Amino acid sequence: MLKLFCLLVLSSVCVSASADSISRIKESKNIVIAHREALLPLSYLADDSKPVGYALDVCAKVVERIKRELKLPQLGISYLLVNSGSRLPAITEGRADLECGATASTAERRKVVNFSIPYFFNSTRFMVRQDSVLKNWSDLKAQRVLVVRGSTATVAMRDSNRINFKELSLSEAANTRDALRILEAGQVDVFVADEITLASLKSTSSTPDAWKVMGDSIAIEAQAIMLGKEDLALKAIVDKEIARLMLDGELNKIYDKWFMQALPDGRGKLNLPMSFLLRDSMRVPSDKVLY
Incomplete structure (x- = not known):
């Protein structure tokens, strides 16, 4: 099966073309992994401050392959905490x-x-209080809307023909933790973000039952390892x-661990089945x- 990868993986490149990071990794015998602080279940700090999550498990498998490919069995791993602005x-750099x-x-980031x-x-969806009458995007009229600085939420709303973007009172939070604080303080009416960020904030809120995620999807995001x-x-x-x-079915097991089972550190259970897009892309x- 391994011989088929360059045929099955419709990647931009299947051969070596640049060795900047490769050279740095070989020289230092260390690889630096950037991660997030509180984006359950993708990338967050566990109670012992160790970076964990679905994305980290995928990256752990990637690092094991890097060790084999570069013949660096003792390759060290360092972690760098980033947020939406510093990632x-x-x-x-x-x-x-x-x-x-x-x-x-996104096309802009790929530049x-x-x-x-x-x-x-x-x-992309939105989160409001349980007693809110807002159900879908067409209901947003002059509300106070919050997004995280550097996220794709603003672009998604601006590009949607279902939202009167100019009528909204838009403000930005520095990061997701700041967004939760602003939301819980009642300083805004609506928080717009990707579905996983919303689910993560809801589960980490001191009053998770006080919030609900609403709105049809107005944008699809393909999330991947950035390099x-x-x-x-x-x-x-x-x-x-x-x-x-993907082809060996191992990603299904990693997904099930983080999205369908109770989180390892007892932070609840998302119970979010794998989307058709991801399931289909694995073929x-x-x-x-295309976004």
């Missing part, structure tokens, strides 16, 4: 080799960084491993994204 600079969080592969085969598909724009040799290794996880893994 891209961490990669473009070479402070991290891989970003394993919840970053969407400055590269992305692996997507390991998750997300959708340097010119790191094509590293990307080829990353894509090869993600394709293996022929590809880094080609």
Whole structure:
């Protein structure tokens, strides 16, 4: 099956073309993984401050392949905490080799960084209090709307023909933790983000039953491992491993662990079945994204 990967993985590159990160990893015998603080269940800090999550489990498999491909069995791993504003600079400035969080592969971002085969598909929705009358996007009229700075939510709303964007009073939170604080303080009416961010905030809120996630999806995001724009040799290794996880069915087990079972550290259960998009994409893994 391994011989078929370069045929099955419709990746931009299946050969080495750049060795910037590869050289750095070989020289330092260490790889730096960027991660998030509180994006359950994709990438977050457990109670012991260890980075964990669905994305981190995928990246752990990728690192094992990097060890084999580069013949570095003792390769060390360092972790770098990033947020929505610092994640891209961490990669473009070479402070991290891989970003394993919840970053969407968008055309704008692909101008400055590269992305692996997507390991998750997300959708943009909104969260309101349980007693809110807001049910869908057409109900948003002059509400106070919150987004996280650097997220794709603003673009999704602006590009949707179902929202009168100019009527909204839009404000930005520095990060998801700040967004939860603002939301719980009643300073805004609506928080717009991808579905997993909303589910994560709801589960970590001191009053999770006080919130509900509403609205049809107005945008689909393909979330993937982010790496340097010119790191094509590293990307080829990353894509090869993600394709293996998909084709061998191992990604199904990782998904089930984080989305269908109780979270390992007792933070609840999302019970979110795998989307059709992800399930279908696993048949022929590809880094080609139409969004």
